[in-house]
Amino acid sequence: MKWSIALLLSVVSWLVSSSVLADAENTFSPEQGIAGVACMVVDPAGRLLLVKDRVSGRYGLPGGRVSLAESPQKALAREVFEETAIRVDVGKVRYQDHRGVLFDCRSLAPLPVVSQADGTGILPAWLAPNFASEIDEARLVPKAHAEEYQYRFNDRGALLWSLVDKVPSSDVTALADFSALAPAFYVSQYGLVSGVQQAVAAMGETMASFTTQVFWLVNILGETAFYLAFVPLFLVFRGHKSALSLLFLLISAAAVSTLLKSGFAMPRPFFIWPELKIGDARGFTVPSGHTLLAAAVTTAWYLKRRAEHPPAYGALALTVLVIVLMGLNRMYLGVHFASDVIIGGLIGAGIASVTVKLDGLTVKNARPLLNTARIWLLVCIILALAALAVKLPNLLYLAALAAGVYTGQVWHKLFPTRKPAQTQGGKILTFAWIILGAGIILGIAYGVSQLTGVSWVLLIFTCMAIWSIPPWALIASPELARWLARKIGMQSL
Incomplete structure (x- = not known):
């Protein structure tokens, strides 16, 4: 039984x-009789519109499945807008096989594009309803760079590019940046982000190199995978309580960051000004997830130290230093604004405070609350419902992790x-x-x-x-x- x-x-x-x-x-x-539909959009220079899938990390055409309530053309127009924020006129069938139908499409308005040095055109995909849930970016890709991309279906790359010359072109509006499309609050912070980058560049080659190395090391302290690697160490050498407390903190920080990013839905600095891009990041900007996580972990450590060895001023100073350096690092990389890192730091500290308090609670037989199966079942249910509501893969992964802990505890x-x-x-x-x-x-x-x-x-x-x-x-x-x-x-x- x-x-x-x-x-x-x-x-x-x-x-x-x-x-x-x-x-x-x-x-x-x-x-x-149609499994799916996809849209071929080409600009006058022969560049093909591709979107990067959030889950697989591969590139493909915008499009999706056809529901019973829609015609293929209506479904495709909807899918293209949800993935790229582009309104298109769906034309004739260009190709059809067992996977679906490829249609010629033309944009109803000129495509806003910022072109890069290699000829690739960047589109403001962050305006799309399904950005960060289904797709990570949209770009116009020159045929000369076709082989540099990994396609969702490996046998489709050559086919797509063989059809490009036959597709009617869509007009393009060439832009220097996307500041006209961004919220004024973030446009006003351009000087802060570019100022950090310019300050590092002005240090001289040796000092600038040293600073970037420090930033690289600090950046690791904001990576969830870095802390997850410590969970088995805590489990084996410090016991279940320490391991599950750390894991609860990491899941809480990641979940709150993901939900807030989706809720605010604000663009990163390099989304608006592509020339600011030094590092890479996915999804929306606020709050800074790296700063939030670093603040959560270091603040929790400080609170533990203060409880055991008060007043722990040294631990407090180190915590503040890590948070400040993380914020400067994320601004230097061009992936966050100053407001993002401030909000991230404050929220991370708050999550740490709550987690430390929960860590001190016990249930019957003096068993730590975070060691009980029911708390992990509750976390799993909350995350699963959130994933269902906002369709974010990261929340689904966190729910799976909580479900695994629940299974082990039961x-x-x-x-x-x-x-x-x-x-x-x-x-x-x-x-x-x-x-x-x-x-x-x-x-x-x-x-x-x-x-x-x-x-x-x-x-x-x-x-x-x-x-x-x-x-x-x-x-x-x-x-x-x-x-x-x-x-x-x-x-x-």
Whole structure:
């Protein structure tokens, strides 16, 4: 009976985390005989409009599925606007196969384009309704650069470019930048961002190089993956409480940042002024996710230090220094405005304060609240509902991660296992199994991503991979460590 319950809970928790966004692809219309539609837009210079898919990171034509309530032409016009903010007149069929239909399209208004030195034209994709949820950028690509792009369907690249010369061209309005399309509040901050870049450039070659290296190191402190790498270390060498507290902080920070970015929907500096681009980033600008995460982690560390060794002025000074350097770094890279980093720092500190308070709460039998299965089920449900509401893949991945922790916690409750490894050798074996398993799981997910460009397939496989890592770390790895210890003759763990 216990095995049945555990299996059911595992399946349900995975389904909650992996099926939320799949409905975006479930509009196949066999009655119309059309699986999907795509739009070919070409400018007078022969550049082809391509959009970058959010999930796969590959390029393709704007378009999508056809629902029963729409004609193919109406569906395509809607999809193109949702992905590029361009209104098009859908023309004749240019090509058709089992994947769908390619239509000639012409923009109803001149395309606003900022051209780069290599001839590529950048469009203000951040104005599109589905920016950051379905697509990351839209650009006009010259035929000379066609082979530099990875296409969603590997066999489609050559086909698309063979048809370009036959497509009627759309007019273009050449712009120096997109400041006329951006909110005045952000346009007013151009001088701050460019000023940081100019200040670094004016330092001289040696000092500028040193500063950029410092910024590179600081930037790592805003990467979620960097802190996630510490979770198995905390789990093995500091215990479940520390590991789950850190993971809760990371998930909270990432979720709040993602939701606020989607809610504000404001462009990054280099979206408005492409010449400011030194670093790269996806999605909207406010708040600065890197600053928020760095502030959350360092503030939580400071609060812990202050509780144990008051007044911890040194820890406070280091926390403030990291946050300030992170903010300057993000402005230097051209990916955030000054207001973004200030808001990010304040929100990150607030998240840290709440997490530290939750970390001190206990339930019956003095069990830490963040170690209970129900808190992780609640996190999973909240994130899954949020992902359903705003259609953001990052929230889906976070829901899958929370679901995996919930599965592991429930499994422990149903099948109490022996205590974690106590000896240094046992801990090292457990950690090695965690890293090995996580590496294999992520490697398989990466392999699948190279085989298909279908977004919903990638979503499900990625969620399955993320979901499976916590049970592997919490359940399988300790048992495998004990098995290996017996095989190699270790007396105890």
